[in-house]
Amino acid sequence: MENHHILRIKNLTRSDSAEYTFRFLTDDGGLKYSAVAGVTLIVTVKVTPSVVVTEGQRVTLTCSTSCPLTDNTTYIWYQNRRPLTPPESQHKHLVLDPVSSQHAGNYSCAVKTLQHINSPEETLTVTGTWISAAAAGTAAVLLAIILLSVFLWIR
Template identity: 65%
Template sequence: MLLAEAWCLFLGFILYISDLQVKVIPTTEGQTVSLMCSTSCPLTENPAAYIWYKNGEFLYKDWSPWYQQLVSSEKEVTYSCAIKGYEDLRAPEVSVDSVTSTCFSVTYAKGRMCSDKQTSVDEPCSITYPREVRVQRTHKEGYVLLTCSTSCPQIDSQTAYRWYRGGYRYFDSQQLYVFTLTDEGLYCAVKDNEDLLSPEICLTVKFAPSAVVTEGQRVTLTCSTSCPLSDNTNYIWYLNSRPLTLPENQHKQLVLDPVSSQHAGNYSCAVKPTTCSAPLKRLSLSTVTQENGQQQQLQEA
C-alpha cells in the first residue's frame, strides 16, 4: 500500500484517523491511475462516508472509498480525502505527475512515503512507481534465482522489494535464492506499493505414478497450473536446467517410456509467451540389486 506507517489514536471511545492516505493504483485502461481513500485504522462507523477534495476544494461525498473517475497526468491538480465527521484530518494532498505505459509518478504534499529521503514528514516528496511487477526465474545448478523486476526505467535504484508467500510477508530483497521445491506460491511487490503484485508463481511439475520409480516403468510428467492460460500456450521442459526437445505430440505432458537412468534429474517446465515457470522437481530411479534384492535409489548426474 502507498501508506505511511499506520498509527491510530483513541481518545476515550472516539477513534481519530491519523494515517489517512490517498492510494494511487495503476489501471489496465490506458495511461491512467485510480485513487482510493484508505486508512489502516478500524472505522467507528460502518459504512463510512468519504469526502473528496480537488485543489483543496470540496468535490463530493460518497460511500465508496474509490475516486469516481480515472486520473491521468495532471501535475497541477491535487487530490485529498477525509472521513465524514473527521474533516479536520484530511489525507495529505497527492498529485499525479505523469503516467506512462511502464511507470507513474506521484507527488505527496507531506507524509512518510518518502521518509528515507526527507528530513521532515512535512516536506513534499515525489516517487516513481512501476505499473507492473514480474518475477524472472533463472535456473542454476541446484537452485533457482528469483528476481523481482519491472519495466520502468525511471525507478529508483534504491527501491526496495518485498516477497510474499500465501499472502504473508516472506522476505525483503529484490532477489531470492530458492532450492528445488520451495518457490511455488511466491510473489513479489515493490515495498510500499503492495497493491501492485507480480503474478503468483503458479506452475508445478507433477509425476505419475510418483517421483521415485523403477527403471523400465512408464512415467508421465505434467506441467500443472492454477493460472488461466490461452489455447496457444507453448510448454517448454527442462532437465537439469537444460531445455529438452519434445516429440510433436508432447507439450503439457512429458512421457518417459521406458524410463532409464539418463532420465533421472531435476525437471522444470515453463510456458510461453509468458514468463511463468515451475520450480525444480526431482525424478529419482530405483533398481533392484542382484545381491540382496533391496532397492537402491539412483542419483541424477
Template identity: 45%
Template structure:
C-alpha cells in the same frame, strides 16, 4: 467491516513495501508474489476526523505446477509429467520441458502432458515445465527417482603384486545400485558356506590353503548381482621358480579387471611371482609349453609342465 492493515498481518513483514506518501500517493509493492497473495486490496485514508476507503482491486495470483506420476519408479516403467496452470491460456499453447534446469531436446509440445517411456537410470533428475512465452517463470522442480538392482559388480585386491605365504590381502567389492547395496557376501568357489560378509574381506596370515577363486554378491531390495571370480594363488616363501611372469599365459591381464557374471567362468588372476632362496636347487624342466592363443569363448588352459629333480644341480 474494516480491512486488515497489511503491516500488522503475520507473514507480510518484509513482503510488502509502501512506496507512496501520506498526501497523494497510495502505492504498495508486494515482493516475492505467492498464491496466498490472491485477495481483494484497497487503500484506506485516515484523517483527523474520518476514514476513507478506495475502490477495491482484485489480485489473482496464478502459477505453473508440474505434476509427476509416479515420482519413484523402477527401470523400464513409464512416468507422466503434467504441466498445470490456473492462467487463462490461448487455445493453442506450447509447453517447454526441462531436466536439471536445462531444456530437454525436442520436447516442446502443444499438450500439457509429457511422457517418459521405459525409463532408465539416466532419466533420474529434476524436472520442470513452462508455458511458451513465459519461460522465465518455470514451475517448481519435481524430482524423479529411478531404482535398480546392483550392476557392474567387481572385486579388487590390495595390495597388488605377489601374494606370499604369511602376508595379508584385502578384497573389496564395488557395485552400482539405487538404493545402495545393503548387503555384501563373499564366497569361495567349491565351498558351500559364505566366507564373510561386508564390503571388504581380509585374509590375514595367508597360506596355500587360501588359494582359489573368490567372488562377492551385492544385494539391495531390488535384486542381487555376482562379481567375476578373482583367482588368488599363494606362493611359498621359498618356492622354486616356475614362470618368471605368469602373464605370458592366456588369461585376464589384471586382478582388478571386471566382467559381467561369475557364471561365465571368467577368472581374473592376482599377480603371481615365485621367488627362491639363493642356495636353493633349481629344478630342471623336462617338458614345458605355453598354450596357443585361445578363442574368446574358450576356457583358460594351462600348459603341462613336468619337473625333474636331479640329485644335484648347479646354479
C-alpha cells in the same frame, strides 16, 4: 458478452506475476462490486506415479498452472536446467516410457512467453530393476530364516 468480463494479458512476462482483482464501477463513479480474492498465476510440475520410480515404468510429468490457459499454449521442459529438444518438450505432459536411469534428475517446465514463467524443480529418482529384485530376494531369505527359527524354537 453480457456479465462476462475477461482480463487478457498478451506477451505475458515474469513481471506480470501478481494477484489480480477486479471491481465494477457504476456510471456515476460509485463502487458497485469489488472482488475479495484475486487470481495468481503459478506454474508447477506434478509427477505420476511418484518422484521415485523403477526403470521400465511409464512416468508422466505434468506442467500445471493455477489458472486455465488456452489449448495452444506452448510449454518448455527442462532437465537439470537444460531445455529438452522439441517436439516432446512443447506439451503440457512429458511422458517417459519406459523410464531409464538417464531420465533421473531435476525437472521443471515453463509457459512459453517473451520471458518464460518457470516452475520450481521436481527431482525424479530412477532406481534400477536389480535393486528391486535384490530387495525381494533379501526379504525372501529373511522370511525363510525367521520361519526356520520359529520352527526350531517350537520343536
